[in-house]
Amino acid sequence: MRACIPLVLAVLCGLAWAEDHKELEPFPQPEEETEEALASNLYSALSSCQGRCYEAFDKHHQCHCNASCQEFGNCCKDFESLCSDHEGFSYSSDAITKEEIQSISEKIYRADTNKAQKEDIILNRQNRISPSETRDQVDHCPKPFFTYVNEKLFSKPTYAAFINFLNNYQRVTGHGEHFSAQQLAKQDAFLREIMKMAGMKDLYSFLHHQNGYGSEEFVDDLKNMWFGLYSRGKEEGDLSGFEHVFSGEVKKGKVTGFHNWICFYLQEKEGLVDYYSHILDGPWDSYPDVLAMQFNWDDYYKEVGSAFISSSPEFEFALCSLCFITRPGKVYQLSLGGYPLAIRTYTWDNSTYGNGKKYIATAYIVSST
Secondary structure: OOOOOOOEOOOOOOOOEOOOOOOOOOOOOOOOOOOOOEOOOOOOEOOOOOOOOOOOOOOOOOOEOOOOHHHHOOEEOOHHHHHOOOOOHHHOOOOOOHHHHHHHHHHHHHHOOOOOOHHHEEEOOOOEOOHHHHHHOOOOOOOOOEEEEOHHHHHOHHHHHHHHOHHHOOOEOOOOOOOOHHHHHHHHHHHHHHOOOHHHHHHHHHHHHHHOOOHHHHHHHHHHHHHOOEOOOOOOOOEOHHHHHHHOEEEOOEEEOOOEHHHHHHHHHOOOEEEEEEEEEOOOOOOOEEEEEEEEEOOEEEEEEEEEEOOOHHHHHHHHHHHHHHOOOOEEEEEEOOEEEEEEEEEEEEEEEOOOEEEEEEEEEEEOO
16 A cells, blocks of 8 residues: 555645755755755844845845745844735735734644544654754664554544545656546545534634635635646646645655655555654644654655644644645744744745636745744
């Protein structure tokens, strides 16, 4: 059984380290763009972007207004109001405040009663390495990452629906995806199940209150942004956001995406994933937790792959959807169990659906401290 070999999206969560800004501790940049380059310390500074929008980076400035400042979390406080392109509905007259963002993320966090409990999962984290060692491809952990998982979890409706359609996808990019009616039905079944859950209902209520989002419009948007196919290569429609984020893909001989603990467990159980090490363990003393790991997936290496551990499929889906719908292509500062968490999303700009709406290309955890 190769239940998680498919690849579907690029939105949810991969921990991202800072690249080359000297104010931040340097970390590796394993994948294209910045997807797997974890930033351990995002900060915001004072001062203003007045007259400085998209200026060149200058390490002597207290805060920044360059095109990458949101990625590194060092923008001046007024960057969004003065320099934002106002994409998404959160920057208009129905703007979402920082307090509202933290409130809804905490609400979704509390609503995840479907998550695994401490007694359901035993982890064997073993050796933690430094970020400078992630390119070495050395297996520092002789034992599997998961010592035990209570597989009764997988009989819960959202888990079962999630696992049931993971094999819809081809792992290697450049091969077009062609879905049968049965495969599309599995996708729809997953959406139906997660929409019954409290966290997704909370997300819809929040968005509806913000700008009158209708229920049918909301579900249609989720379906298009997460499962709509786009192409990164010559082949038409070879990738989706869901595939990249949850299931993973192989591009140019490297693993990209693959940020889901369920898929990791199933692949490790089948002997297709070999856990090498980790470079970050989140601050949570209960589940869900966040880890950034190194591993080999069927002979392809993942330099930094972050994931929530023990969360339900609907929890991850809700958080990433919140970030992408309200602030697409931005760093989104959340609060989970009283701890800060930043998620970065990317839009796929080469093709759109509906009235110019963009597909989600990727989403990953930028910081958890």
